[in-house]
Amino acid sequence: MEYLKIIGGNSLQGDVTLHGAKNSALPILCATILIKGKSVIHNCPNLSDVKSTIEILESLGCEIERQGDTVTVDAQNITSSKIDEGIMRTMRSSILFLGSLVSRTGSASIFLPGGCDIGARPVDMHLKALKSLGADICESGSSITCTASRLNGAKIILPFASVGATENIIIASAISKGRTTIINPAREPEISDLAEFLNKCGAKIYGAGESTIEIEGVDYLNPCEHRIIPDRILASTYMSACAITGGEIVIKDVRPTHLAPIFPVFNEMGCRLYLNNNQLKISAPKRLKRVKMIKTMPFPAFPTDSQSLVTATLCVAKGTSIIKENIFENRFRFVGQLNRFGADVEIDEQMAVINGVKTLHGANVNATDLRGGAALVVAGLCAQGVSTINSIEHIDRGYERLEEKLSALGADIKRIVYEEDSKEANKKS
Numbered sequence: 533m534e535y536l537k538i539i540g541g542n543s544l545q546g547d548v549t550l551h552g553a554k555n556s557a558l559p560i561l562c563a564t565i566l567i568k569g570k571s572v573i574h575n576c577p578n579l580s581d582v583k584s585t586i587e588i589l590e591s592l593g594c595e596i597e598r599q600g601d602t603v604t605v606d607a608q609n610i611t612s613s614k615i616d617e618g619i620m621r622t623m624r625s626s627i628l629f630l631g632s633l634v635s636r637t638g639s640a641s642i643f644l645p646g647g648c649d650i651g652a653r654p655v656d657m658h659l660k661a662l663k664s665l666g667a668d669i670c671e672s673g674s675s676i677t678c679t680a681s682r683l684n685g686a687k688i689i690l691p692f693a694s695v696g697a698t699e700n701i702i703i704a705s706a707i708s709k710g711r712t713t714i715i716n717p718a719r720e721p722e723i724s725d726l727a728e729f730l731n732k733c734g735a736k737i738y739g740a741g742e743s744t745i746e747i748e749g750v751d752y753l754n755p756c757e758h759r760i761i762p763d764r765i766l767a768s769t770y771m772s773a774c775a776i777t778g779g780e781i782v783i784k785d786v787r788p789t790h791l792a793p794i795f796p797v798f799n800e801m802g803c804r805l806y807l808n809n810n811q812l813k814i815s816a817p818k819r820l821k822r823v824k825m826i827k828t829m830p831f832p833a834f835p836t837d838s839q840s841l842v843t844a845t846l847c848v849a850k851g852t853s854i855i856k857e858n859i860f861e862n863r864f865r866f867v868g869q870l871n872r873f874g875a876d877v878e879i880d881e882q883m884a885v886i887n888g889v890k891t892l893h894g895a896n897v898n899a900t901d902l903r904g905g906a907a908l909v910v911a912g913l914c915a916q917g918v919s920t921i922n923s924i925e926h927i928d929r930g931y932e933r934l935e936e937k938l939s940a941l942g943a944d945i946k947r948i949v950y951e952e953d954s955k956e957a958n959k960k961s
């Protein structure tokens with residue numbers, strides 16, 4: 533078991549480069565099983581969720597090679613269409629294998645997915661969409677079986693712009709008969725990245741990132757090489773870490789259009805932002821200003837994944853800020869832990885009222901989910917004294933050695949292995 537130890541108070545300075553986006557890497561890796569041959573995926577982050585996805589691919593018969601941040605998936609031979617319950621439950625995105633497996637093999641046998649405990653997170657839209665494409669779906673307890681001899685194009689209207697459901701439909705219908713239209717798809721940059729990858733392989737997907745997506749089904753896809761887009765939520769994590777510590781950093785390899793929804797919030801806090809091609813310099817004031825109101829919504833509005841990070845940042849702003857969470861009902865679960873730092877955040881259903889305090893103090897806290905865990909790290913960076921962040925396996929799902937990147941920016945943060953810790957204590961006693 534490991535935890536993070538932070539001695540807060542250092543303001544962040546220097547340059548940092550983003551790794552590839554987790555939320556792009558996962559669907560793209562799931563989609564590789566559509567392709568008979570070797571898909572070469574560059575800028576693939578080394579995260580525990582990526583490892584779990586690779587484990588699933590291997591269990592289905594794929595051969596995987598990893599060299600640095602390049603992952604090669606050879607899906608020439610798929611030998612199974614079943615995924616074990618244990619691995620399914622490690623992450624929500626495993627539901628995307630439903631679409632890719634049924635399209636490739638004609639059947640998929642999986643279990644309800646797990647992932648961060650940030651809300652009910654049903655999969656009804658995924659299942660209804662696959663039924664519209666002609667799949668037979670049988671649910672029994674937590675197991676789901678999906679069969680189809682060949683998927684047929686259909687018009688699918690999503691009642692909510694679900695990221696996962698949009699991805700599942702794109703993946704399932706890339707190889708199909710006829711035309712699929714998705715009305716009200718999610719427009720997140722990761723959707724466009726998935727479509728770009730599949731189009732390079734020969735798919736005919738039009739309108740990704742817009743309000744309607746059209747997919748002209750093809751008979752087969754060819755292998756290709758693809759580079760995953762940089763992680764915009766990682767960028768927003770560094771921005772929060774810089775803002776809360778009154779720092780000045782340069783974030784390299786950003787896509788400004790992906791970050792456009794969060795720029796106004798940091799401007800309102802009093803941070804100055806300078807864009808130079810794909811580099812973003814953020815310079816924070818001594819004391820941040822409050823932000824009147826932030827509402828999380830699907831892209832191109834403020835992302836729910838950045839909400840926890842900004843909530844933590846605003847704890848030390850001057851004045852009261854309000855955040856309304858519209859996507860996941862349990863996304864404020866981490867706030868109980870945040871208040872242990874001396875923050876003053878009240879939750880009223882889906883609304884957080886953040887009464888800014890002058891300083892935070894060190895605390896011993898538990899990460900409750902991925903982004904909530906990263907938010908606790910952000911709080912620890914500015915808290916006076918020592919903080920320990922436990923249950924960091926949540927953080928490792930989406931950040932590649934976050935502590936090393938933050939240390940390089942001047943933070944005093946270390947990953948401690950419990951065993952080493954107790955050996956240390958034994959030596960002293």
Ligand code: UD1
Binds near residue numbers: 652654656694697
């Ligand atoms: C993805 C992201 C996650 C991000 C979220 C919203 C990945 C791996 N994860 O999650 O980081 O926070 O988008 O931007 O890309 N819903 C239903 N029925 C469904 C599907 C979704 O009711 O069948 C609801 C969910 O409970 C939630 C909302 O729709 O309230 C949005 O969920 P969705 O966009 O599907 O999120 P994910 O794909 O799970």
